Amino acid sequence: MRALLVLLLAGGLFFHAVAALGVLRMPDFYTRLHAVGKAETLGVVLTLLALAIWAGPTLTAAKVGFVAVFILLANPTSTHAIGRAALRTGFKPWRREPGDEP
Numbered sequence: 068m069r070a071l072l073v074l075l076l077a078g079g080l081f082f083h084a085v086a087a088l089g090v091l092r093m094p095d096f097y098t099r100l101h102a103v104g105k106a107e108t109l110g111v112v113l114t115l116l117a118l119a120i121w122a123g124p125t126l127t128a129a130k131v132g133f134v135a136v137f138i139l140l141a142n143p144t145s146t147h148a149i150g151r152a153a154l155r156t157g158f159k160p161w162r163r164e165p166g167d168e169p
Contacts, residue, residue, distance in 0.1 A: 068120075075117035082110030095161030097150055104146030111138050 089102025115135040122128040154160075 072117050072121055075113050075120070079110045079112075079114035079117065082106045082113065086110060096153060096158060097160050100146050100150050100153075104143055108139060108142040111135075111142070 083106075086103050086106035089106060090099050093099045093102055112135050115131050115138070119128040119131040119135070122131065
């Protein structure tokens, strides 16, 4: 039981770190938004799953489960809406310059 909690928390921490690294390293708004939308959602859900398991079969675990489901649905939807709004307002995606090969 304790090993499962540590594994879930470590997975959550890993995906939180990946999301933070994505915000720091990605070149433009859209790729940063993509990194946060995917990795942060999984990190939060894993962390909340560990919390629900730790709480046991209680009302608190059910509430945490509802929060996890809401975040799982709302976070990707909101990042999509933000990205679409940015594109519609004319915010241009980053393009690699010719000759700027890695």
